[in-house]
Amino acid sequence: MNTSDPIPADRFGPPEKTHIRLGFVALSDVAPLAAARLLDLGRRHGLTLELCRQPSWAAVRDKLLSGEIDAAHALYGLVYGVQLGIGGPQADMAVLMVLNRNGGAVTLSNALAEVYRATGSLKEAFSSLGRPPVLAQTFPTGTHAMWLYYWLAANGVHPLRDIESVVIPPPRMVDALAEDQLDGFCCGEPWHALAEARGAGSTVVLTSGIWPDHPEKALASRRDFVALHPNTSRALIRTMLEACRWLDEPGHRAEIAPLLAAPDLVNAPRELIEPRLTGAYDQARFPDALPVSFFDGGKVNYPRASDGLWFMTQYRRWGLLGRPGDDDAVAEAVNQTALYREAAALAGVELPDEYRRDVLCDGRAWDGEAPRLYLDGFDLRA
Structure with a gap:
C-alpha cells in the first residue's frame, strides 16, 4: 500500500x-x-x-x-x-x-430457482420453461447488465441468444417478477430481499460471487x-x-x-x-x-x-x-x-x-x- x-x-x-x-x-x-x-x-x-x-x-x-x-x-x-x-x-x-x-444479486422466480438448485444447471432450469427466460437488468451498459451477462455465460447460457433481456428500474423489479412479467432480475438491494419477503422469487447468486469485491x-x-x-x-x-x-x-x-x-x-x-x-x-x-x-x-x-x-x-x-x-x-x-x-x-x-x-x-x-x-x-x- x-x-x-x-x-x-x-x-x-x-x-x-x-x-x-x-x-x-x-x-x-x-x-x-x-x-x-x-x-x-x-x-x-x-x-x-x-x-x-x-x-x-x-x-x-x-x-x-x-x-x-x-x-x-x-x-x-x-x-x-x-x-x-x-x-x-x-x-x-x-x-x-x-x-x-x-451489494447486488440475481433473483429468479421460485420455480426456476428450485430447478437450478436441484440440478446445478442453469441451462436445464431455463429449458424447463419451454421458452427463453425474460431477465431484467437496469441499464444496457450498466453494472447489473454486465454481471448478469457474465454469470449467464459462465453457466453456458448466451446472454444475447438464449434469453430475452429487458431494462426495468430497480424499484419496479419485484412487482414485475410477482406478476410473471419476468423470470428473474439483476440489480442492487433491497429489491432481492423484498422479492424473497413477498414470496415472488429467490436469490440464487450474489454479485460478489460473480466478481468478488x-x-x-x-x-x-x-x-x-x-x-x-x-x-x-x-x-x-x-x-x-x-x-x-x-x-x-x-x-x-x-x-x-x-x-x-x-x-x-x-x-x-x-x-x-x-x-x-x-x-x-x-x-x-x-x-x-x-x-x-x-x-x-x-x-x-x-x-x-x-x-x-x-x-x-x-x-x-x-x-x-x-x-x-x-x-x-x-x-x-x-x-x-x-x-x-x-x-x-x-x-x-x-x-x-x-x-x-x-x-x-x-x-x-x-x-x-x-x-x-x-x-x-x-x-x-x-
Missing part, C-alpha cells in the same frame, strides 16, 4: 459552486449520500448537498447531461456507456471515485463540471470519503438503515434494508458472501482506470462496442485519478495498488494490466 503524499490544505481555494445537486436511484448503496446528508459532512468543505431521487438510471443520465444535477451515485457502466456513445447521447464523463463494492457505484459527473469546478469536485470527493469511512465503522449501517427507508430515499422497509446492508446473508445459501463495502481503509474508493477497462472488455465481448479505439486513453480521461489523489491526501486516505488481479466466477483471471489478453480468452461472445 502507498500512502498519499501530504498536500497543504491551503493549496486549493474554496469551492467554485457550493450547492450541489446529487442524483440517485432507490438502492441501499446510496448510503454514502444519505450519510453525508445526515451528518452534514459537506459543511466543513464548504458544500451543501441536495439529494435528488430519480425514477431510473436513464433519468440520472439525462439530468447529468442537461445539468439539472451536478453529480450522481451512478452505475459504473452507465458512465462508460455515455462516454462511448453506446448508452445514450455521447458526452465526456468523469468518475470521481468509487462509492462501493459488491467488484466495483459497483461511482460518484459521477460530466467532465466539463470537473474542469469548471475542480475545487468543488475535490471537496465532494472528500465529503464522500468521510461518508464511506463512517459507514464502514461498527454500528453505523444499522444507524443509517431507517434513514434509507424513508420515502424520499429507498422507500422500503428498514427490516429488509438492514440485514443485507450489514452483511447478514443466509449462510447456508451464501457461505462465501462478501458484504457491500464502502471504504475498507480506502481500498474501495480509488477510481482505477483499469476498472473502466474491464467494462470495455465486456462491451467488446458482447458487440456493444465494435469500433477500434484507444481504450486506455478513454479510461485515463474518464477516471479522475489525479483529482482523487489530491482529495485523498487531504483526507489522509491511503491509495491502494494501481492494478487489480482477481479471479471471477468462470475461473478466468482479470489482470488490469493485460485487458486485451483477458478479452481474447473468451470463447462465448457475440
Whole structure:
C-alpha cells in the first residue's frame, strides 16, 4: 500500500459552486449520500448537498447531461456507456471515485430457482420453461447488465441468444417478477430481499460471487463540471470519503438503515434494508458472501482506470462496442485519478495498488494490466 503524499490544505481555494445537486436511484448503496446528508459532512468543505431521487438510471443520465444535477451515485457502466456513445447521447464523463463494492444479486422466480438448485444447471432450469427466460437488468451498459451477462455465460447460457433481456428500474423489479412479467432480475438491494419477503422469487447468486469485491457505484459527473469546478469536485470527493469511512465503522449501517427507508430515499422497509446492508446473508445459501463495502481503509474508493477497462472488455465481448479505439486513453480521461489523489491526501486516505488481479466466477483471471489478453480468452461472445 502507498500512502498519499501530504498536500497543504491551503493549496486549493474554496469551492467554485457550493450547492450541489446529487442524483440517485432507490438502492441501499446510496448510503454514502444519505450519510453525508445526515451528518452534514459537506459543511466543513464548504458544500451543501441536495439529494435528488430519480425514477431510473436513464433519468440520472439525462439530468447529468442537461445539468439539472451536478453529480450522481451512478452505475459504473452507465458512465462508460455515455462516454462511448453506446448508452445514450455521447458526452465526456468523469468518475470521481468509487462509492462501493459488491451489494447486488440475481433473483429468479421460485420455480426456476428450485430447478437450478436441484440440478446445478442453469441451462436445464431455463429449458424447463419451454421458452427463453425474460431477465431484467437496469441499464444496457450498466453494472447489473454486465454481471448478469457474465454469470449467464459462465453457466453456458448466451446472454444475447438464449434469453430475452429487458431494462426495468430497480424499484419496479419485484412487482414485475410477482406478476410473471419476468423470470428473474439483476440489480442492487433491497429489491432481492423484498422479492424473497413477498414470496415472488429467490436469490440464487450474489454479485460478489460473480466478481468478488467488484466495483459497483461511482460518484459521477460530466467532465466539463470537473474542469469548471475542480475545487468543488475535490471537496465532494472528500465529503464522500468521510461518508464511506463512517459507514464502514461498527454500528453505523444499522444507524443509517431507517434513514434509507424513508420515502424520499429507498422507500422500503428498514427490516429488509438492514440485514443485507450489514452483511447478514443466509449462510447456508451464501457461505462465501462478501458484504457491500464502502471504504475498507480506502481500498474501495480509488477510481482505477483499469476498472473502466474491464467494462470495455465486456462491451467488446458482447458487440456493444465494435469500433477500434484507444481504450486506455478513454479510461485515463474518464477516471479522475489525479483529482482523487489530491482529495485523498487531504483526507489522509491511503491509495491502494494501481492494478487489480482477481479471479471471477468462470475461473478466468482479470489482470488490469493485460485487458486485451483477458478479452481474447473468451470463447462465448457475440
